[in-house]
Amino acid sequence: MISDSYFMSKAVELGRKGMNRTSPNPRVGCVIVKDGKILGKGYHRYFGGEHAEINAIENASEDLTGSVMYVTLEPCSHQGKTPPCVERIIKANIGKVVFALSDPDPGIEGEKRLKGAGVDVKTGVLEEAAREITADYLIYKTKKRPMVTLKSALSWDGKIASFTGKSQWITGPQAREFAMKMRGEHSAVMVGARTVLNDDPALTYRLKEPGARDPLRVILDGNLSIPEESQIIGKNTLIIAADGDFKEDKAKIMEDKGARVIRVETDKGVITAHKVLEILYSHDISSVMIEGGGQTAGIFLDEGFIDRVVFIHGPCLMGGREAPTACDAKGASGPEKAAKLINKKYFEIGEDLIMQAEVEEKCSRV
Ligand SMILES: NC(=O)c1ccc[n+]([C@@H]2O[C@H](COP(=O)([O-])OP(=O)(O)OC[C@H]3O[C@@H](n4cnc5c(N)ncnc54)[C@H](OP(=O)(O)O)[C@@H]3O)[C@@H](O)[C@H]2O)c1
Numbered sequence: 001m002i003s004d005s006y007f008m009s010k011a012v013e014l015g016r017k018g019m020n021r022t023s024p025n026p027r028v029g030c031v032i033v034k035d036g037k038i039l040g041k042g043y044h045r046y047f048g049g050e051h052a053e054i055n056a057i058e059n060a061s062e063d064l065t066g067s068v069m070y071v072t073l074e075p076c077s078h079q080g081k082t083p084p085c086v087e088r089i090i091k092a093n094i095g096k097v098v099f100a101l102s103d104p105d106p107g108i109e110g111e112k113r114l115k116g117a118g119v120d121v122k123t124g125v126l127e128e129a130a131r132e133i134t135a136d137y138l139i140y141k142t143k144k145r146p147m148v149t150l151k152s153a154l155s156w157d158g159k160i161a162s163f164t165g166k167s168q169w170i171t172g173p174q175a176r177e178f179a180m181k182m183r184g185e186h187s188a189v190m191v192g193a194r195t196v197l198n199d200d201p202a203l204t205y206r207l208k209e210p211g212a213r214d215p216l217r218v219i220l221d222g223n224l225s226i227p228e229e230s231q232i233i234g235k236n237t238l239i240i241a242a243d244g245d246f247k248e249d250k251a252k253i254m255e256d257k258g259a260r261v262i263r264v265e266t267d268k269g270v271i272t273a274h275k276v277l278e279i280l281y282s283h284d285i286s287s288v289m290i291e292g293g294g295q296t297a298g299i300f301l302d303e304g305f306i307d308r309v310v311f312i313h314g315p316c317l318m319g320g321r322e323a324p325t326a327c328d329a330k331g332a333s334g335p336e337k338a339a340k341l342i343n344k345k346y347f348e349i350g351e352d353l354i355m356q357a358e359v360e361e362k363c364s365r366v
Pocket residue numbers: 151152153154159160161164165166167168170191192193194195196198199220221222223224225242269270271272273291292293294295296297299324328
Protein backbone atom coordinates (compact mmCIF):
# COMPACT_ATOMS: atom_id res chain seq x y z
CA MET A 1 0.00 0.00 0.00
CA ILE A 2 1.32 3.46 -0.92
CA SER A 3 1.84 5.60 2.17
CA ASP A 4 0.20 8.86 3.20
CA SER A 5 3.66 10.47 3.05
CA TYR A 6 4.01 9.57 -0.63
CA PHE A 7 0.76 11.31 -1.60
CA MET A 8 1.47 14.26 0.66
CA SER A 9 4.88 14.67 -1.01
CA LYS A 10 3.03 14.98 -4.33
CA ALA A 11 0.82 17.69 -2.79
CA VAL A 12 3.93 19.54 -1.52
CA GLU A 13 5.52 19.41 -4.98
CA LEU A 14 2.37 20.88 -6.48
CA GLY A 15 2.09 23.58 -3.82
CA ARG A 16 5.65 24.75 -4.50
CA LYS A 17 4.58 25.73 -8.02
CA GLY A 18 2.68 28.69 -6.57
CA MET A 19 6.04 30.56 -6.32
CA ASN A 20 5.33 34.13 -5.15
CA ARG A 21 2.09 34.38 -7.10
CA THR A 22 -0.17 33.38 -4.19
CA SER A 23 1.24 35.91 -1.74
CA PRO A 24 0.12 36.96 0.81
CA ASN A 25 -1.95 33.78 0.63
CA PRO A 26 -0.12 30.49 1.20
CA ARG A 27 1.25 28.10 -1.40
CA VAL A 28 -0.95 25.00 -1.13
CA GLY A 29 -0.94 21.74 -3.07
CA CYS A 30 -3.53 18.94 -3.14
CA VAL A 31 -4.06 15.47 -4.59
CA ILE A 32 -7.19 13.29 -4.36
CA VAL A 33 -6.69 9.53 -4.24
CA LYS A 34 -8.94 6.48 -4.54
CA ASP A 35 -7.77 2.87 -4.51
CA GLY A 36 -4.16 4.03 -4.69
CA LYS A 37 -4.75 6.07 -7.84
CA ILE A 38 -4.49 9.87 -8.06
CA LEU A 39 -7.80 11.11 -9.49
CA GLY A 40 -7.29 14.85 -9.17
CA LYS A 41 -4.43 17.30 -8.64
CA GLY A 42 -4.42 21.00 -7.92
CA TYR A 43 -2.53 23.88 -6.41
CA HIS A 44 -3.25 27.48 -5.49
CA ARG A 45 -2.00 29.24 -8.61
CA TYR A 46 -2.34 32.93 -7.86
CA PHE A 47 -3.70 35.33 -5.25
CA GLY A 48 -7.48 35.51 -5.48
CA GLY A 49 -7.67 32.36 -7.62
CA GLU A 50 -9.31 29.04 -6.74
CA HIS A 51 -7.79 27.19 -3.79
CA ALA A 52 -5.80 23.98 -4.33
CA GLU A 53 -8.63 21.75 -3.08
CA ILE A 54 -11.13 23.21 -5.58
CA ASN A 55 -8.68 22.91 -8.47
CA ALA A 56 -8.06 19.26 -7.53
CA ILE A 57 -11.82 18.51 -7.28
CA GLU A 58 -12.51 20.20 -10.62
CA ASN A 59 -9.59 18.46 -12.26
CA ALA A 60 -10.70 14.99 -11.07
CA SER A 61 -11.42 12.41 -13.73
CA GLU A 62 -13.90 10.24 -11.77
CA ASP A 63 -16.52 10.33 -9.04
CA LEU A 64 -14.80 11.21 -5.74
CA THR A 65 -17.16 9.41 -3.35
CA GLY A 66 -15.10 7.74 -0.61
CA SER A 67 -11.79 9.16 -1.87
CA VAL A 68 -8.96 10.61 0.27
CA MET A 69 -7.82 14.19 -0.14
CA TYR A 70 -4.18 15.03 0.69
CA VAL A 71 -3.65 18.76 1.16
CA THR A 72 -0.67 20.65 2.59
CA LEU A 73 -2.74 23.11 4.70
CA GLU A 74 -6.03 22.77 6.58
CA PRO A 75 -8.91 23.48 4.18
CA CYS A 76 -10.61 26.84 4.68
CA SER A 77 -14.08 27.16 6.17
CA HIS A 78 -14.82 30.79 5.40
CA GLN A 79 -16.02 32.87 2.52
CA GLY A 80 -13.03 34.89 1.30
CA LYS A 81 -12.28 35.77 -2.32
CA THR A 82 -13.61 32.27 -3.05
CA PRO A 83 -16.27 30.11 -1.29
CA PRO A 84 -15.27 27.80 1.63
CA CYS A 85 -13.36 24.69 0.51
CA VAL A 86 -14.89 22.47 3.21
CA GLU A 87 -18.36 22.83 1.64
CA ARG A 88 -17.06 21.58 -1.73
CA ILE A 89 -15.20 18.71 -0.07
CA ILE A 90 -18.36 17.62 1.76
CA LYS A 91 -20.47 18.02 -1.41
CA ALA A 92 -18.01 15.88 -3.39
CA ASN A 93 -18.48 13.05 -0.83
CA ILE A 94 -14.76 12.84 -0.11
CA GLY A 95 -14.42 10.32 2.73
CA LYS A 96 -11.19 11.44 4.37
CA VAL A 97 -9.01 14.55 4.43
CA VAL A 98 -5.32 14.31 5.34
CA PHE A 99 -3.65 17.65 5.87
CA ALA A 100 -0.09 18.47 6.91
CA LEU A 101 -0.45 21.78 8.75
CA SER A 102 -3.21 23.48 10.71
CA ASP A 103 -4.04 27.00 9.54
CA PRO A 104 -2.82 29.48 12.19
CA ASP A 105 -5.67 31.85 11.26
CA PRO A 106 -8.09 31.51 14.23
CA GLY A 107 -11.03 32.10 11.86
CA ILE A 108 -10.30 28.86 9.98
CA GLU A 109 -12.23 25.91 11.38
CA GLY A 110 -11.72 23.43 8.56
CA GLU A 111 -10.94 20.43 10.73
CA LYS A 112 -13.92 21.04 13.02
CA ARG A 113 -16.37 21.54 10.13
CA LEU A 114 -15.17 18.43 8.29
CA LYS A 115 -15.42 16.24 11.39
CA GLY A 116 -18.85 17.69 12.13
CA ALA A 117 -19.98 16.57 8.67
CA GLY A 118 -18.66 13.04 9.26
CA VAL A 119 -15.51 13.34 7.15
CA ASP A 120 -12.53 11.45 8.57
CA VAL A 121 -9.57 13.77 9.30
CA LYS A 122 -5.87 13.02 9.79
CA THR A 123 -3.28 15.72 10.45
CA GLY A 124 0.47 16.18 10.70
CA VAL A 125 1.58 14.07 7.72
CA LEU A 126 4.90 15.37 6.27
CA GLU A 127 4.58 18.47 8.38
CA GLU A 128 8.17 19.63 7.93
CA ALA A 129 8.06 19.51 4.12
CA ALA A 130 4.76 21.37 4.08
CA ARG A 131 6.12 23.94 6.54
CA GLU A 132 8.95 24.70 4.12
CA ILE A 133 6.59 25.87 1.37
CA THR A 134 4.24 27.57 3.83
CA ALA A 135 6.83 29.25 6.10
CA ASP A 136 6.21 32.78 4.83
CA TYR A 137 2.44 32.52 5.35
CA LEU A 138 2.88 31.12 8.87
CA ILE A 139 5.16 34.02 9.86
CA TYR A 140 2.97 36.60 8.11
CA LYS A 141 -0.14 35.36 9.92
CA THR A 142 1.32 34.79 13.38
CA LYS A 143 3.92 37.58 13.61
CA LYS A 144 2.19 40.15 11.40
CA ARG A 145 5.34 40.76 9.36
CA PRO A 146 6.98 39.23 6.29
CA MET A 147 9.37 36.29 6.57
CA VAL A 148 12.95 37.57 6.16
CA THR A 149 15.56 35.61 4.19
CA LEU A 150 19.14 36.80 3.86
CA LYS A 151 20.78 35.64 0.63
CA SER A 152 24.46 36.43 0.11
CA ALA A 153 27.20 35.41 -2.28
CA LEU A 154 30.44 35.17 -0.32
CA SER A 155 34.08 34.32 -0.80
CA TRP A 156 35.22 31.40 1.35
CA ASP A 157 36.64 33.92 3.80
CA GLY A 158 33.20 35.52 4.21
CA LYS A 159 33.43 38.69 2.09
CA ILE A 160 30.51 39.83 -0.08
CA ALA A 161 32.65 42.26 -2.14
CA SER A 162 36.24 43.43 -2.45
CA PHE A 163 37.50 46.42 -0.46
CA THR A 164 36.87 48.47 -3.63
CA GLY A 165 33.18 47.45 -3.54
CA LYS A 166 33.23 44.99 -6.46
CA SER A 167 31.19 41.79 -6.12
CA GLN A 168 30.42 40.68 -9.68
CA TRP A 169 30.86 37.80 -9.71
CA ILE A 170 31.88 35.87 -6.62
CA THR A 171 29.77 32.85 -7.61
CA GLY A 172 29.25 30.96 -10.88
CA PRO A 173 26.36 31.08 -13.39
CA GLN A 174 24.50 28.02 -12.06
CA ALA A 175 24.46 29.39 -8.51
CA ARG A 176 23.29 32.73 -9.86
CA GLU A 177 20.39 31.00 -11.58
CA PHE A 178 19.57 29.27 -8.28
CA ALA A 179 19.52 32.72 -6.62
CA MET A 180 17.29 34.06 -9.39
CA LYS A 181 14.79 31.24 -8.72
CA MET A 182 14.75 32.26 -5.06
CA ARG A 183 13.91 35.80 -6.15
CA GLY A 184 10.84 34.40 -7.92
CA GLU A 185 9.65 32.82 -4.66
CA HIS A 186 9.62 36.07 -2.66
CA SER A 187 7.07 38.85 -2.71
CA ALA A 188 9.81 41.46 -2.16
CA VAL A 189 13.58 41.79 -2.48
CA MET A 190 15.59 44.42 -0.64
CA VAL A 191 19.00 46.10 -0.89
CA GLY A 192 20.78 49.03 0.71
CA ALA A 193 21.70 52.26 -1.05
CA ARG A 194 25.40 51.39 -1.43
CA THR A 195 24.55 48.22 -3.32
CA VAL A 196 22.58 50.32 -5.80
CA LEU A 197 25.39 52.88 -6.04
CA ASN A 198 28.07 50.20 -6.60
CA ASP A 199 26.24 47.57 -8.67
CA ASP A 200 23.20 49.31 -10.21
CA PRO A 201 21.12 46.09 -10.03
CA ALA A 202 17.73 45.77 -11.77
CA LEU A 203 16.45 43.22 -9.21
CA THR A 204 13.82 41.92 -11.61
CA TYR A 205 12.82 38.27 -11.92
CA ARG A 206 14.23 37.12 -15.23
CA LEU A 207 13.17 33.45 -15.49
CA LYS A 208 9.83 34.30 -16.99
CA GLU A 209 7.65 31.23 -16.68
CA PRO A 210 3.97 31.93 -17.51
CA GLY A 211 2.27 34.13 -14.93
CA ALA A 212 5.55 34.99 -13.18
CA ARG A 213 5.33 37.97 -10.87
CA ASP A 214 8.20 40.39 -10.20
CA PRO A 215 8.88 40.87 -6.51
CA LEU A 216 8.52 44.38 -5.10
CA ARG A 217 11.98 46.02 -5.14
CA VAL A 218 12.74 47.73 -1.84
CA ILE A 219 15.68 50.05 -1.23
CA LEU A 220 16.77 51.35 2.16
CA ASP A 221 18.20 54.73 1.37
CA GLY A 222 18.39 56.91 4.47
CA ASN A 223 19.76 59.97 2.62
CA LEU A 224 18.06 59.32 -0.72
CA SER A 225 21.52 59.10 -2.24
CA ILE A 226 20.91 56.71 -5.14
CA PRO A 227 20.88 58.33 -8.60
CA GLU A 228 17.50 58.96 -10.25
CA GLU A 229 18.86 57.12 -13.32
CA SER A 230 19.48 53.85 -11.41
CA GLN A 231 18.01 50.83 -13.20
CA ILE A 232 15.94 50.04 -10.14
CA ILE A 233 13.95 53.29 -10.30
CA GLY A 234 10.61 52.58 -11.91
CA LYS A 235 7.32 50.82 -11.28
CA ASN A 236 7.28 48.16 -8.58
CA THR A 237 9.94 49.97 -6.55
CA LEU A 238 9.64 51.20 -2.97
CA ILE A 239 12.30 53.47 -1.53
CA ILE A 240 12.39 53.92 2.23
CA ALA A 241 14.19 57.10 3.25
CA ALA A 242 14.79 58.97 6.51
CA ASP A 243 12.78 61.99 7.47
CA GLY A 244 15.74 64.26 8.35
CA ASP A 245 17.06 66.09 5.28
CA PHE A 246 14.47 64.63 2.97
CA LYS A 247 15.16 65.57 -0.67
CA GLU A 248 11.68 66.48 -1.93
CA ASP A 249 12.76 67.31 -5.50
CA LYS A 250 14.67 64.09 -5.98
CA ALA A 251 11.82 62.04 -4.52
CA LYS A 252 9.44 63.72 -6.98
CA ILE A 253 11.63 62.76 -9.97
CA MET A 254 11.72 59.15 -8.74
CA GLU A 255 7.96 59.12 -8.22
CA ASP A 256 7.43 60.50 -11.73
CA LYS A 257 9.29 57.41 -12.95
CA GLY A 258 6.82 55.16 -11.09
CA ALA A 259 8.67 54.51 -7.81
CA ARG A 260 7.08 55.05 -4.41
CA VAL A 261 9.15 56.96 -1.86
CA ILE A 262 8.27 56.68 1.82
CA ARG A 263 9.89 58.84 4.48
CA VAL A 264 10.07 57.61 8.03
CA GLU A 265 11.13 59.09 11.33
CA THR A 266 14.52 57.80 12.42
CA ASP A 267 17.03 57.95 15.19
CA LYS A 268 20.19 59.50 13.63
CA GLY A 269 19.10 58.55 10.11
CA VAL A 270 18.94 54.78 10.77
CA ILE A 271 15.62 53.21 9.82
CA THR A 272 14.87 50.30 12.15
CA ALA A 273 14.25 46.85 10.69
CA HIS A 274 11.05 46.79 12.74
CA LYS A 275 9.78 49.88 10.90
CA VAL A 276 10.74 48.45 7.51
CA LEU A 277 8.82 45.25 8.23
CA GLU A 278 5.81 47.22 9.44
CA ILE A 279 5.79 49.11 6.12
CA LEU A 280 6.15 45.92 4.08
CA TYR A 281 3.36 44.22 6.05
CA SER A 282 1.10 47.17 5.28
CA HIS A 283 1.90 46.54 1.58
CA ASP A 284 0.74 42.87 1.94
CA ILE A 285 4.31 41.56 1.57
CA SER A 286 4.59 38.10 3.13
CA SER A 287 8.26 37.39 2.32
CA VAL A 288 11.29 39.57 1.71
CA MET A 289 14.72 38.45 0.56
CA ILE A 290 17.59 40.75 1.60
CA GLU A 291 20.07 40.69 -1.26
CA GLY A 292 22.69 42.85 0.47
CA GLY A 293 24.69 44.61 1.36
CA GLY A 294 26.23 43.93 4.70
CA GLN A 295 25.06 47.02 6.50
CA THR A 296 21.42 46.53 5.49
CA ALA A 297 21.43 42.86 6.52
CA GLY A 298 23.34 43.67 9.72
CA ILE A 299 20.58 45.89 11.04
CA PHE A 300 18.06 43.08 10.55
CA LEU A 301 20.36 40.61 12.30
CA ASP A 302 20.91 42.96 15.22
CA GLU A 303 17.18 43.41 15.71
CA GLY A 304 16.60 39.64 15.55
CA PHE A 305 14.57 39.71 12.34
CA ILE A 306 16.39 37.27 10.07
CA ASP A 307 14.43 34.03 9.78
CA ARG A 308 16.50 32.17 7.19
CA VAL A 309 19.92 32.46 5.53
CA VAL A 310 21.12 31.18 2.20
CA PHE A 311 24.87 31.69 1.84
CA ILE A 312 26.41 30.85 -1.52
CA HIS A 313 30.17 30.43 -1.19
CA GLY A 314 32.28 30.89 -4.33
CA PRO A 315 35.68 29.18 -4.15
CA CYS A 316 37.92 32.24 -3.70
CA LEU A 317 39.59 34.18 -0.90
CA MET A 318 38.87 37.91 -1.08
CA GLY A 319 40.60 39.20 2.03
CA GLY A 320 40.59 42.86 3.02
CA ARG A 321 39.81 44.41 6.39
CA GLU A 322 37.55 46.98 4.70
CA ALA A 323 35.77 44.48 2.45
CA PRO A 324 32.09 44.08 3.49
CA THR A 325 30.80 40.87 5.04
CA ALA A 326 27.25 39.46 5.06
CA CYS A 327 26.13 41.23 8.26
CA ASP A 328 28.03 44.43 9.02
CA ALA A 329 26.09 46.42 11.61
CA LYS A 330 26.79 46.17 15.35
CA GLY A 331 26.92 42.40 15.71
CA ALA A 332 26.93 40.11 18.75
CA SER A 333 28.97 40.99 21.83
CA GLY A 334 30.18 37.39 22.19
CA PRO A 335 29.76 33.91 20.65
CA GLU A 336 27.12 33.07 23.26
CA LYS A 337 25.03 35.94 21.85
CA ALA A 338 25.43 34.91 18.20
CA ALA A 339 22.21 33.91 16.42
CA LYS A 340 22.01 30.10 16.39
CA LEU A 341 21.35 28.29 13.14
CA ILE A 342 19.12 25.21 12.95
CA ASN A 343 17.81 22.89 10.21
CA LYS A 344 21.07 23.30 8.30
CA LYS A 345 21.52 22.04 4.75
CA TYR A 346 24.68 22.02 2.60
CA PHE A 347 24.94 21.26 -1.09
CA GLU A 348 26.98 22.15 -4.15
CA ILE A 349 25.87 23.86 -7.34
CA GLY A 350 28.58 23.98 -10.00
CA GLU A 351 31.71 25.09 -8.14
CA ASP A 352 29.81 26.83 -5.37
CA LEU A 353 28.79 25.63 -1.92
CA ILE A 354 25.29 26.50 -0.67
CA MET A 355 24.76 26.73 3.09
CA GLN A 356 21.16 27.13 4.08
CA ALA A 357 19.64 27.34 7.57
CA GLU A 358 16.92 28.79 9.74
CA VAL A 359 17.68 31.18 12.57
CA GLU A 360 16.56 29.89 15.93
CA GLU A 361 13.88 32.10 17.40
CA LYS A 362 14.42 34.29 20.43
CA CYS A 363 18.10 35.00 19.89
CA SER A 364 19.06 37.87 22.16
CA ARG A 365 21.46 39.82 20.01
CA VAL A 366 23.46 42.29 22.12
N1 LIG B 1 27.92 39.29 -2.72
C1 LIG B 1 26.68 39.63 -2.50
O1 LIG B 1 25.78 38.81 -2.31
C2 LIG B 1 26.33 41.11 -2.50
C3 LIG B 1 25.01 41.49 -2.55
C4 LIG B 1 24.70 42.84 -2.52
C5 LIG B 1 25.72 43.76 -2.40
N2 LIG B 1 27.00 43.35 -2.37
C6 LIG B 1 28.09 44.32 -2.23
O2 LIG B 1 27.96 44.92 -0.96
C7 LIG B 1 28.47 46.24 -1.02
C8 LIG B 1 27.51 47.15 -0.31
O3 LIG B 1 27.31 46.72 1.02
P1 LIG B 1 27.35 47.76 2.18
O4 LIG B 1 27.24 47.03 3.46
O5 LIG B 1 28.55 48.60 1.98
O6 LIG B 1 26.10 48.70 1.92
P2 LIG B 1 24.53 48.45 1.75
O7 LIG B 1 24.01 47.66 2.88
O8 LIG B 1 24.23 48.01 0.37
O9 LIG B 1 24.02 49.95 1.83
C9 LIG B 1 24.27 50.69 2.99
C10 LIG B 1 23.58 52.00 2.84
O10 LIG B 1 22.18 51.78 2.66
C11 LIG B 1 21.44 52.68 3.43
N3 LIG B 1 20.80 51.91 4.49
C12 LIG B 1 20.85 50.59 4.68
N4 LIG B 1 20.14 50.24 5.76
C13 LIG B 1 19.64 51.40 6.25
C14 LIG B 1 18.84 51.70 7.37
N5 LIG B 1 18.40 50.74 8.17
N6 LIG B 1 18.52 53.00 7.60
C15 LIG B 1 18.96 53.97 6.78
N7 LIG B 1 19.72 53.73 5.70
C16 LIG B 1 20.07 52.47 5.44
C17 LIG B 1 22.42 53.68 3.99
O11 LIG B 1 22.49 54.67 3.02
P3 LIG B 1 22.80 56.18 3.40
O12 LIG B 1 24.12 56.15 4.04
O13 LIG B 1 22.75 56.87 2.11
O14 LIG B 1 21.74 56.60 4.34
C18 LIG B 1 23.70 52.87 4.06
O15 LIG B 1 24.84 53.66 3.98
C19 LIG B 1 28.63 46.59 -2.47
O16 LIG B 1 29.99 46.69 -2.76
C20 LIG B 1 28.01 45.45 -3.22
O17 LIG B 1 28.73 45.15 -4.41
C21 LIG B 1 27.33 42.05 -2.43
